[in-house]
Amino acid sequence: MREESRVQFMQGNAALLEGALAAGADFFAGYPITPSSEIAELASRRLPARGGIYLQMEDELASMAAVIGASLAGRLAFTATSGPGFSLMQENLGLAIMAEVPCVVINVQRSGPSTGLATRPAQADVMQARWGTHGDHSAIVLCASTVQACYRLAARAFQLAERFRHPVVLLADEVVGHMRERVVLDREEQARGARRRMPNCAPDQYRPYQPEADGVPPLAYFGSQYVFRVTGSMHDERGFPCADPENAARVIERLSRKIQDNAPEIWSWSLWGTPEPEILLVSFGAAARACRAVVEEYTQKGHSLGLLELETLWPFPAPIVRQAAARARLVVVAEMNLGQMRGEVRKAIPDRIPVLGANRFDGEPLTPGDVRRCLQESGEKSC
Amino acid sequence: MLRERALSYLVTERFPVFWCPGCGNGVILGSIARTLARLGLERHQVVVVTGIGCWGKADDYLDTNAIHGTHGRALAIATGIKVARPELTVLALMGDGDCATIGGNHLIHAARRNVGVVAVVSNNFNYGMTGGQYSATSPPGATTSTSPYGNPERNFDLCALAEAAGANYVARASVYHVRLLDRLLMEAFSHPGFCLVEVLSTCPVYFGRYNRLGGPAEVMRWLASVCVPRERYETLVAQDREGKFPIGKLVERRRPPFSERYATLQARARQLVQQQPPPER
Ligand SMILES: Cc1ncc(C[n+]2csc(CCOP(=O)(O)OP(=O)(O)O)c2C)c(N)n1
Ligand SMILES: [Mg+2]
Numbered sequence A: 001m002r003e004e005s006r007v008q009f010m011q012g013n014a015a016l017l018e019g020a021l022a023a024g025a026d027f028f029a030g031y032p033i034t035p036s037s038e039i040a041e042l043a044s045r046r047l048p049a050r051g052g053i054y055l056q057m058e059d060e061l062a063s064m065a066a067v068i069g070a071s072l073a074g075r076l077a078f079t080a081t082s083g084p085g086f087s088l089m090q091e092n093l094g095l096a097i098m099a100e101v102p103c104v105v106i107n108v109q110r111s112g113p114s115t116g117l118a119t120r121p122a123q124a125d126v127m128q129a130r131w132g133t134h135g136d137h138s139a140i141v142l143c144a145s146t147v148q149a150c151y152r153l154a155a156r157a158f159q160l161a162e163r164f165r166h167p168v169v170l171l172a173d174e175v176v177g178h179m180r181e182r183v184v185l186d187r188e189e190q191a192r193g194a195r196r197r198m199p200n201c202a203p204d205q206y207r208p209y210q211p212e213a214d215g216v217p218p219l220a221y222f223g224s225q226y227v228f229r230v231t232g233s234m235h236d237e238r239g240f241p242c243a244d245p246e247n248a249a250r251v252i253e254r255l256s257r258k259i260q261d262n263a264p265e266i267w268s269w270s271l272w273g274t275p276e277p278e279i280l281l282v283s284f285g286a287a288a289r290a291c292r293a294v295v296e297e298y299t300q301k302g303h304s305l306g307l308l309e310l311e312t313l314w315p316f317p318a319p320i321v322r323q324a325a326a327r328a329r330l331v332v333v334a335e336m337n338l339g340q341m342r343g344e345v346r347k348a349i350p351d352r353i354p355v356l357g358a359n360r361f362d363g364e365p366l367t368p369g370d371v372r373r374c375l376q377e378s379g380e381k382s383c
Numbered sequence B: 001m002l003r004e005r006a007l008s009y010l011v012t013e014r015f016p017v018f019w020c021p022g023c024g025n026g027v028i029l030g031s032i033a034r035t036l037a038r039l040g041l042e043r044h045q046v047v048v049v050t051g052i053g054c055w056g057k058a059d060d061y062l063d064t065n066a067i068h069g070t071h072g073r074a075l076a077i078a079t080g081i082k083v084a085r086p087e088l089t090v091l092a093l094m095g096d097g098d099c100a101t102i103g104g105n106h107l108i109h110a111a112r113r114n115v116g117v118v119a120v121v122s123n124n125f126n127y128g129m130t131g132g133q134y135s136a137t138s139p140p141g142a143t144t145s146t147s148p149y150g151n152p153e154r155n156f157d158l159c160a161l162a163e164a165a166g167a168n169y170v171a172r173a174s175v176y177h178v179r180l181l182d183r184l185l186m187e188a189f190s191h192p193g194f195c196l197v198e199v200l201s202t203c204p205v206y207f208g209r210y211n212r213l214g215g216p217a218e219v220m221r222w223l224a225s226v227c228v229p230r231e232r233y234e235t236l237v238a239q240d241r242e243g244k245f246p247i248g249k250l251v252e253r254r255r256p257p258f259s260e261r262y263a264t265l266q267a268r269a270r271q272l273v274q275q276q277p278p279p280e281r
Helices: A012-023 A037-046 A060-072 A083-099 A126-131 A147-164 A174-178 A187-191 A245-260 A285-300 A318-324 A342-348 A368-377 B002-007 B025-039 B055-061 B074-084 B096-102 B104-113 B158-165 B178-190 B204-210 B216-226 B258-275
Strands: A007-011 A027-030 A053-056 A077-081 A103-109 A140-143 A167-173 A180-184 A229-231 A269-273 A279-283 A305-310 A312-314 A330-335 A355-359 B046-050 B065-068 B089-095 B117-123 B169-174 B195-200 B227-229 B245-252
Touching: A007 A012, A012 A037, A012 A077, A012 A103, A012 A147, A012 A167, A012 A174, A012 A180, A027 A037, A027 A060, A027 B074, A037 A053, A037 A077, A053 A060, A053 B074, A060 A077, A060 A083, A060 A103, A060 B065, A060 B074, A060 B104, A077 A083, A083 A103, A083 A126, A083 A167, A083 A229, A103 A147, A103 A174, A126 A140, A126 A167, A126 A312, A140 A147, A147 A167, A147 A174, A147 A180, A167 A174, A167 A285, A174 A285, A269 A285, A279 A285, A279 A318, A285 A305, A285 A330, A285 A368, A305 A318, A318 A342, A330 A342, A330 A368, A342 A355, A355 A368, B002 B025, B025 B055, B025 B117, B025 B178, B046 B055, B046 B074, B055 B065, B055 B089, B074 B089, B074 B096, B074 B104, B074 B117, B074 B258, B089 B096, B096 B104, B096 B117, B096 B158, B104 B117, B104 B158, B117 B158, B117 B178, B158 B169, B158 B195, B158 B245, B169 B178, B178 B195, B178 B245, B204 B216, B216 B227
Parallel strands: A027 A053, A027 A077, A077 A103, A103 A167, A140 A167, A229 B065, A279 A305, A279 A330, A330 A355, B046 B065, B046 B089, B089 B117, B117 B195, B169 B195, B227 B245
Antiparallel strands: A007 A180, A140 A312, A269 A305, B169 B245
16 A cells, blocks of 8 residues: 555455554455455455465365464464355354454355355345354454445454454445445554454463453464463363363353453444434444435434444444434334344334334345335334 | 473373273374474474364373364364464374365365475274264275275375375374384474375274274284385285385475465565555555
């Protein structure tokens, strides 16, 4: 990046890469797949000259594995993929969760299941990003709706990964990944580069799974003075296998609580239109763009309509949703799937408030018309 | 002396080892510890990557850096580590299931890339950990817990596979041939690029029992009887080679390892970017 050109007109996928670089990312391993391939291509172009590494692996199982290895060797490591590849990554995403290895996985969503509509957008991996790998666990999942957000959240993803010693999934979709918008490549993002919480004890005292007060254990790297072991098997604080039920319960609980208990630190969202509106839209990613247009149109006409746009999908920001819906008599969740987030919103707010869905799952982007139609069909006379 | 130094690389507090009586894994573990000691490698400069299986538990006993990962993925993890930090000595310890079967794709690509990882494969001809099912190295016709009527599949020659895929160093020994194993590991640990040492091993509890090979001692004798020094193996006619394994050093190449190639690429990229930054998308 030439220094003079901080304001750019750029593709979402390119901004995702720039955000990663701004955070200090220096290792990419991946396997090309539409609509994420530009990230791999740009990584192959940008990383080597900066001393970074672009590694094209034989598949996404291997990509995720190599990312974990590189992170343990002290690199800020990431990969980018879409549905079929994201499915293959679930195995080693679980390893990253259990072994507590920070890394970033970008999933530019496309229509599924399986090969589906390979070049068309969807937001149907919301639940896979939460529960795709087996076993009890928590997840950190972010979602970008603009090219600027791609840049900002990519950098943020690395900060959160290192902060919580946890893999972070950053969702985009074909619309956001391929659209071009103005983006400011903010130098401050660079100053906020992701940093690892290294142990500061004597090397022979280091226990790779001994948590600090916030539930997160410091992580050294292979090759440092700290000799340590990590594992995907149940383990004690030294990383040795341990079948003691009390220990297992403690580990499983900590892995979830280190995220849940610190969730407010992870949550980010934005509010549009009428504050504490009578009709609340909840959305994220590309679908939120359609909602914004509807909010503008309706508020101009004097309706009490607002949008809560979620950037953090998991841990689910239930208190934020509850707060935004405090005066609502109707909530509409707009998403490009059959209603994956709607259930979460339903759980978060009082039963008396109806929660409807504005959904699209035909491989086409959700439009303002889709949201408008939902409002009109809701029986809301004012709409 | 060597014994003490070798022991210093082992987590002896976790002894006795988890493996069954008569299992060959302890022999391989000992040979690895001696090799680390002979080379005087520093513990923090060594990373052991294991898959899942009986041999996949070897990292429990090695006092180095370690990651115990997922079944079949050890080489992909090891690739990430080695490429990220080429100065580390990276060992991938895998069973035949791990390396040749579920992880077969990672094996051929690690060899093709010639990434500087030493793969030490404990080939006990079956999936020991899960109760002795057949793997990609179980001989055709062999009885296992999932081939009660005989294995219908042909087996891989793991060393030939690694050679064809591009490995820089390939060798085979058995847990009966310990001195040979020590020598081959010394060579592999000091050789740049991808190195694979296949160690034929005993699993008296499953493979031995299902195939009526007898107790641990008899299984060891059987193993000795199927191993033929490479030079002699080459003089055998095809018919006599059936069921036999050439042992010794099989391949020694000097192709540049991945990290060397990548460093060159990085230098070229740096130069090009300075001359003319690539156009932005
Ligand atoms: C993805 C996956 N599939 C299956 C298993 C079950 N499993 C654990 S170890 C193993 C086979 C191990 O065989 P091998 O690699 O030869 O090692 P050995 O136990 O013989 O040393 C299998 C099938 C698993 N852990 N993960
Ligand atoms: Mg085996």
